[in-house]
Amino acid sequence: MNNVITIGREFGSGGREFGRLLAEKLGYEYYDKEIITEIAKKTSLSETYVKQIVEQTPHSLFPITTGNAFAYYGNNHLYNVQSIFREQTNVITEMAKKSDCVIVGRCADYILEDLNPFKIFIYADEKSKIERCLKKVDEPESVNVKKLKRQIKNIDKNRARYYSFYTGKKWGDKLNYDICINTSDIEISEAVSVIEKLFE
């Protein structure tokens, strides 16, 4: 059985960096945006469209007042959403069965439950998340921090909704993960250097 590590993460917590670095240190495959590319290939839909569905909130996936939403997305929308969900499961399962790997996001912890992956959740306090986001932009002083705060909250709210819609569980609830790591005041590499020891 392969070693499979899934990573759930709050936006700005450094979860993606954590996953990439962990995979690099362990010599495991790393899957993140690759999942979108694969789903797009298998469904013959555009990557942009797949990404939009996968990062959307459930109520806009299955609108109660279908008229407008379907007009906007086209008649095949519901069919496409279902295909994307099905392929997300297939793609992630295939990846996990192929080799040792780290998979970031996309409900992989839930999809791979039967393969018993090691499930990590990465989180941080608001201050650190803002600082991490600001470090990534060219002109941090020009960023509207209030707006950034709102964006972080919204992205996480969407992740929570999507996770709950897909898995029936609460996103970020400790019980869904083997370990939860607070990256508020630490370097991501520090956290990785501890967790990699679990797989040596």
Place this chain on the structure above:
Amino acid sequence: MNNVITIGREFGSGGREFGRLLAEKLGYEYYDKEIITEIAKKTSLSETYVKQIVEQTPHSLFPITTGNAFAYYGNNHLYNVQSIFREQTNVITEMAKKSDCVIVGRCADYILEDLNPFKIFIYADEKSKIERCLKKVDEPESVNVKKLKRQIKNIDKNRARYYSFYTGKKWGDKLNYDICINTSDIEISEAVSVIEKLFE
């Protein structure tokens, strides 16, 4: 500065065993029930009384209808509660300043905030918590599991109330800890062997 590790834990999650084993492996002092003993010494109150206060729910510490409660506990009750709270802070702070140590429970994570302890929370699913509790009794087959479930829930509810009353924060909320470890399907020694590497 000493290395100080604080451990919050759900009842039945193996948190106490985790703390003792971690202290043993690292050669750190271990404080758990010793805190009660020290508070009792400093306040000249009995250990049983101190334990009762420290493990009680806040509403019975500061009753709204004081008449009955004070009659039950005696007139010095409120004064004693305040002394115990004050001494809990003193005792835990002294312990942390004396040497490297592991401190289990008693809001140590909050009390020692300024000393920047490493804060761990140990949790598990209900099934594992019941199994761990049953392993500790001589005749597990004679235990009423339904009642045990209720007891576990009640103990944790009291811990949550006490923590929130004392710290103003939510007990078990990931953000209060550096790392949260799910002990549901693992041996406590496994979890310890990872975390000890952080302090080598």
